[in-house]
Amino acid sequence: MLLTFTEQQLASLLPAYLRLDSSLYIKAIGPSVVEHMPDIRVGMRCTDVFDFIHTDIEQFFDNTDGVKPIRLVSHCGRTHLFGAAVFDKTGCILAVRHVLSEESMNNGTLHMNDFGYADPVVLSTMLISLQRAMLEESQATAIELAHERERSASLLERTDRVAGYMGHDFNNLLSIIRLNADRLLRKFGHDEKISNLAQIIRETAARGSNITQSLMKLSHQQTDTLLPIVIDDLIRENDTFLNSVVGSGISFDIDLQAATCESVISYNGLLNCIINLLINAREAMPHGGRISLSTSVAHGLATSKSDSGDTEPSAYIAICVADSGSGMSEALLSRAFEPLFSSKPKGTGLGLASVRDFAKEMGGDVWLESQVGEGTTVYLHLPLANPSAEAQTAHKFGQSADAPAIGTRHILLVEDEPYALETLAEMLEAEGYAVTPCASGEQAMQALEQQAYHVLLTDIVMPGQTGTEIARKANLDQPSIKTILMSGYVPDSASLEPGWMFIRKPMDSDELLRLVASAV
Amino acid sequence: MYGMIHRAVRQMVFDELGEDAWLALEHKLGIGPTELLTGMVYDDALTIAIISEASARLNISVDACLFEFGRYWIKYAEHGSLASIMNFTGQDLASFIKNLDRLHLAVGAAMPGARLPSFTTISKEPGRLMVEYRSDRTGLEQFVLGLFDGLITRFGATGDVKIAEHKANSIVFELQYQDES
Numbered sequence: 001m002l003l004t005f006t007e008q009q010l011a012s013l014l015p016a017y018l019r020l021d022s023s024l025y026i027k028a029i030g031p032s033v034v035e036h037m038p039d040i041r042v043g044m045r046c047t048d049v050f051d052f053i054h055t056d057i058e059q060f061f062d063n064t065d066g067v068k069p070i071r072l073v074s075h076c077g078r079t080h081l082f083g084a085a086v087f088d089k090t091g092c093i094l095a096v097r098h099v100l101s102e103e104s105m106n107n108g109t110l111h112m113n114d115f116g117y118a119d120p121v122v123l124s125t126m127l128i129s130l131q132r133a134m135l136e137e138s139q140a141t142a143i144e145l146a147h148e149r150e151r152s153a154s155l156l157e158r159t160d161r162v163a164g165y166m167g168h169d170f171n172n173l174l175s176i177i178r179l180n181a182d183r184l185l186r187k188f189g190h191d192e193k194i195s196n197l198a199q200i201i202r203e204t205a206a207r208g209s210n211i212t213q214s215l216m217k218l219s220h221q222q223t224d225t226l227l228p229i230v231i232d233d234l235i236r237e238n239d240t241f242l243n244s245v246v247g248s249g250i251s252f253d254i255d256l257q258a259a260t261c262e263s264v265i266s267y268n269g270l271l272n273c274i275i276n277l278l279i280n281a282r283e284a285m286p287h288g289g290r291i292s293l294s295t296s297v298a299h300g301l302a303t304s305k306s307d308s309g310d311t312e313p314s315a316y317i318a319i320c321v322a323d324s325g326s327g328m329s330e331a332l333l334s335r336a337f338e339p340l341f342s343s344k345p346k347g348t349g350l351g352l353a354s355v356r357d358f359a360k361e362m363g364g365d366v367w368l369e370s371q372v373g374e375g376t377t378v379y380l381h382l383p384l385a386n387p388s389a390e391a392q393t394a395h396k397f398g399q400s401a402d403a404p405a406i407g408t409r410h411i412l413l414v415e416d417e418p419y420a421l422e423t424l425a426e427m428l429e430a431e432g433y434a435v436t437p438c439a440s441g442e443q444a445m446q447a448l449e450q451q452a453y454h455v456l457l458t459d460i461v462m463p464g465q466t467g468t469e470i471a472r473k474a475n476l477d478q479p480s481i482k483t484i485l486m487s488g489y490v491p492d493s494a495s496l497e498p499g500w501m502f503i504r505k506p507m508d509s510d511e512l513l514r515l516v517a518s519a520v
Numbered sequence: 521m522y523g524m525i526h527r528a529v530r531q532m533v534f535d536e537l538g539e540d541a542w543l544a545l546e547h548k549l550g551i552g553p554t555e556l557l558t559g560m561v562y563d564d565a566l567t568i569a570i571i572s573e574a575s576a577r578l579n580i581s582v583d584a585c586l587f588e589f590g591r592y593w594i595k596y597a598e599h600g601s602l603a604s605i606m607n608f609t610g611q612d613l614a615s616f617i618k619n620l621d622r623l624h625l626a627v628g629a630a631m632p633g634a635r636l637p638s639f640t641t642i643s644k645e646p647g648r649l650m651v652e653y654r655s656d657r658t659g660l661e662q663f664v665l666g667l668f669d670g671l672i673t674r675f676g677a678t679g680d681v682k683i684a685e686h687k688a689n690s691i692v693f694e695l696q697y698q699d700e701s
Contacts, residue, residue, distance in 0.1 A: 106604040111611055112619040126605060126626035133601035134630065137524060137558035145553045 013116045014095050016081055020046050021091040022061055032098065032114040036079050046094075050074055050081075061087070070094060078109070100125050102132070164489045167212045168461055171488020172417050174212065174506035178205040179423040182509040186430070209506050212488065216504075224266035225511070226502035228385040228518050231263060231270070231317050232256040232295055238271060242293070245278045249288040258295040258317045262385035262518075264499050265362045270382075273358050273366075276351040277321040277378050284325030284376060294320045297384070315384040316364065322377040328370040336368055355380065363498020383498055409520045410434045410451065412481075414444045414458035414470055424457070424512075431513060433520075441465025448477050455519050460487035471500060482519035486512075521567040522634050523557040528596040529567075530556060532589060533574050545573045561633040564657065583662045590666020594674050613675045613697065614644055617651055617668075637664075642692065649695040650684060661691060672697045 007028055010017055015032035024046045033040060040049055047057060053071040060068075064087035072081040072094070083096030097114075100121050104110045115122045184198040235242070235256060246252040274293070281291045299315050328336065339353040352366075355378075359366040363383045370376035411433045415421040418439065425437040436453070438444040441464045447453075456474045460467035471483045475497075485496065488505035496502060503515055533542045546552055549569055555562065575585030598606045609623045610616025617639055624636040637655035644650075653664055661683060668681040672695065679697025 102604075105608045108604075108607045110608070111615070112609050112622060113611075113615050117622070122622060123626055123629065126608070126623070127629055129605050129608075130602075130626055130630040133605065134524075134559045136601040137527065141553060141557055144556070148553055 010093075013118070014083075014097065015114055015116060016097050018046065018094040018096065019091070020094065023091075024057070024060070027091065033079070033081075035114070036098075036109075037074055037076075046072075048075075060085075061092075064092075067095075070096065072096060097121070102129060105129055164216070167216045168487070168489030170208065170212045171505040172420065174205045174208050175488070176417060176419045176423065178202060178209075178506045179420065179427065179509060181205065183423055183427065186427075205506060212506075216489070224268055224502075225504060225515075226264055226266055226496070226500065227515050228262035228264050228501070229267055229270070230258075230260050231265075231319065231382070232258045232260070234267060234270060235274070235293065235295065238274075242274065242278060245275055246282055246291055250282060250285060251290045253290070253292040253294075255292065255294040258297050261297050261317055263317050263362070263364075263382040264385050264501055265382060266358075269358050269362075273355045273380060274319070274321070276355050277380070280351055280378075281321055281323035281325065281376070284323050284327075289324040289375075291324075292320070292322045294322075296320075316381045317384060319380040319382070320377055321380075322375060324375045327372045327374050327376055328368070329372055333368060333370055337366075361496075361498075385499070408434060409455075410436065410453045411455045411457055411516065412436050412438065412444060412447055412453040412474070414438045414441065414456070414462070414467065416440060416459060416462040420459075427509060427513070428457075428516065431516075433516070441467075441470050444470050445473060448474055452478055453481050455482045455484060455516060457484045457486065457516065460485050461489055468496065472497070484515055484519060521562060521564060522631050523555070523560045523562065524602075525567060525593070526556050526562065526570060527558065528593050529570050529574055529589060531596060532592045533577065536578055541577050545570070545577060548573060559631055561631060568659075586660065586662035587666040587669070590663040590668075591670035591673070592666075594667060594670030598674060613671055613677060613695070614641065614649060616671060616675070617641055617649065647679075647697055647699075649697075651693045651695065652687075652690050653693060654690045664691075664693065668693060668695055675699075 005013070010028075011031050015030045017028075017030040018026060018033065019028035021027055026040070026042050026044050026046055029040060029042060037049065050072040051074075052060075053073060055068075055070060067084040067086050070083060070085045073079070080099040081094070081096035082099055083094065085092045085094050097116070097119060098104075098110050100110055100115070102125065105125060112122060181198045181202040184194060185202075188194040189198070235254065239254065242254075243252055278291065278293070285291075296318050297315065298318055300313050337352050337356045356366050359380055359382070364381045366378065366380045368376055368378050409432070411428055413421065413424055413428065413435050415424060415437070416439055421437050421439055425435045428435045436447050436451075438447055441462060444456075444458065445465070453474070456471060458467040458470050467485050467487065471485065474481050475483060482501070483499070484501040484503060486503045486505055486507060490496070490502075501515055501519060503512060530542050533545060549566075551566070551570070555566065571585055571589060572582050574589075575582045578585060578588075580588070597603070605623065605626075609619045618641050620639040624638070628634055628636050635656055637653060637657070640652045640654075642650045642652050651668070665681050665683070672679045672681070677697040677699045679695060681693060681695050683691055684694040685692040
């Protein structure tokens with residue numbers, strides 16, 4: 001088949017072509033070569049303007065049957081051509097094109113018109129360039145998404161904080177309303193009309209409290225009361241429910257040996273932990289087996305052997321959950337508490353992680369012991385509620401370390417809301433406590449210098465020194481003091497220490513009095 | 521249309537009215553960064569909704585907004601990540617338009633699903649081009665007018681663009697221009 005092209009057609013297909021005679025003189029030049037090498041002329045010898053790379057010029061026309069690969073570089077070095085030489089009777093056509101790179105695209109030295117319409121190198125190089133452009137834009141998008149997330153997180157944090165402080169202020173007001181309604185009931189409860197009115201106020205305050213609860217939840221606030229709890233009682237009270245968690249195919253033994261020993265914890269928090277541990281044990285035994293739940297009191301390191309760095313021996317309550325399941329390998333054991341890690345196909349990986357968070361928050365620890373084929377035991381240790389050095393404080397103020405007599409149970413009360421301070425003081429005094437009311441942290445600090453107290457009852461969020469700062473100082477000066485914090489809002493900065501009790505505002509008078517009584 | 525177009529509309533609104541205006545537009549349409557992914561091909565209805573909202577905020581008609589956006593797209597492409605491709609496509613108005621289909625061939629290969637138009641130069645005289653535009657989309661004439669207008673400016677010329685003829689499956693645009701150089 002013989003095809004004949006005009007120079008114009010050839011120029012469209014190969015804009016950088018060159019036609020040479022058998023002595024290498026240029027007979028025709030493609031438009032793109034003219035564009036890039038304005039000094040080139042028909043009649044010039046090709047070797048006067050181009051170097052032939054890896055080609056022996058003397059033997060160039062020796063074998064003219066096929067096509068010969070060819071590469072040319074202009075003497076000035078700016079034009080690179082490659083392709084093939086096609087020979088005919090009069091000489092040859094150099095069917096070459098420019099060497100196109102991303103760089104030559106970026107710096108604008110070559111343009112689409114320098115290439116034939118069907119040249120695939122154009123499409124492939126443009127594709128690469130387009131993909132690079134899309135990558136750049138995708139990177140910009142990724143950065144935008146990250147900023148968006150930061151903005152959302154910051155907005156959420158601000159919302160949390162606003163919700164928290166709104167909740168705090170409302171809770172303070174509701175607390176005053178509720179405590180004073182209780183005060184009315186105590187003083188004038190015999191009068192039916194006043195009693196009814198006080199109940200209405202009380203119930204309305206309780207409804208208001210539900211609204212602030214929602215705000216608190218939005219603000220991820222601690223809403224559980226932290227109080228001394230007899231752990232054996234907690235398990236006994238929920239015995240039926242825990243049995244139902246374990247299920248029927250598994251034998252479940254409960255052995256409670258911690259008697260009346262208490263730990264300052266959240267009731268629901270511990271119950272959730274035990275449920276999580278029982279569910280894990282149950283799921284380790286799909287074909288049945290045995291689970292034992294036991295409690296005991298011990299003295300020693302409350303933390304695991306591998307984590308005994310800073311801890312000192314102390315009294316603690318040990319809760320053990322043991323199963324006779326398949327056990328865990330070392331590898332599994334080392335990741336068991338990792339958040340979002342689960343060995344179960346449908347596990348969330350949150351159960352053990354939340355147990356560990358709870359144990360740490362309460363000043364305790366949790367760890368596992370397991371061997372493949374021999375079951376797993378979980379040890380949850382929680383500090384005992386009354387390990388303080390009472391004698392140390394008593395000695396400092398020349399007092400007896402024995403249990404205080406009625407009327408000598410001293411409470412340091414700190415509350416910046418004057419109405420709440422007045423109401424709380426009156427309520428506690430009516431119960432026979434000796435109360436030192438302070439309207440600020442500074443007053444409380446002075447009071448701590450002057451005498452020993454059995455209980456510190458303090459608000460958390462106050463101008464000047466916060467309740468947690470006062471509590472830390474009080475615990476340092478008077479190690480036996482029992483700390484009860486009360487607040488409608490616990491800011492992140494105010495981390496509660498293990499052993500401190502906590503009651504959420506608005507408070508129920510009876511619950512507060514029970515908490516104070518248990519502390520004393 | 522593809523996400524790069526959405527990003528360009530956003531930049532136009534940013535430039536003209538500021539970031540808050542764009543955020544308000546996003547809020548109104550319920551869109552966000554996930555509707556601005558460069559290589560993603562979105563439903564035309566979304567693109568039109570964005571243009572329509574932008575026009576309301578710029579206080580111009582949708583047609584005027586499409587025209588302005590066409591002009592803006594040329595500037596956006598020549599200064600952004602597409603700069604080298606724009607340079608490669610052509611160094612003068614006629615060759616750029618002649619090569620648009622080759623450019624779109626590469627865009628189509630990079631963004632499967634993109635419905636790209638075709639441009640054919642049917643007549644070329646000094647200072648005058650007749651270009652036939654084909655697309656399976658309708659209603660984008662003002663956008664194309666804006667594109668050609670933006671291209672005239674890009675190549676340092678002044679001139680006018682108008683629709684010369686509506687054919688059954690295409691539209692012929694007439695570009696009259698004068699090189700300032």
